[in-house]
Amino acid sequence: xxxxxxxxxxxxxxxxxxxxxxxxxxxxxxxxxxxxxxxxxxxxxxxxxxxxxxxxxxxxxxxxxxxxxxxxxxxxxxxxxxxxxxxxx
Numbered sequence: 001x002x003x004x005x006x007x008x009x010x011x012x013x014x015x016x017x018x019x020x021x022x023x024x025x026x027x028x029x030x031x032x033x034x035x036x037x038x039x040x041x042x043x044x045x046x047x048x049x050x051x052x053x054x055x056x057x058x059x060x061x062x063x064x065x066x067x068x069x070x071x072x073x074x075x076x077x078x079x080x081x082x083x084x085x086x087x088x089x
Contacts, residue, residue: 001080003073003077008069008072008073012068012072013064013066014062014065015065016066016068017059018058020040020044020057020060021058023057024049024057028051032049033049033050036049040057044064
């Protein structure tokens with residue numbers, strides 16, 4: 001069964017973006033808001049432990065997850081015919 005590349009990428013992008021958004025609010029709840037550059041801030045430009053930073057995390061996370069989903073679905077669709085032919089023989 002082939003994957004719908006656009007739908008898979010969209011699902012991964014939404015999930016990844018919401019996860020980063022939630023993680024940001026989780027960190028703010030425990031550590032408080034700060035403008036310090038974090039490890040995540042080095043990967044996602046504009047990110048900080050603030051409400052605005054959580055929106056940056058949501059956006060960057062969506063883009064990052066969308067591209068990752070595209071690559072995974074494309075590779076899966078390219079490999080599945082080869083895997084099927086080996087199992088049917």
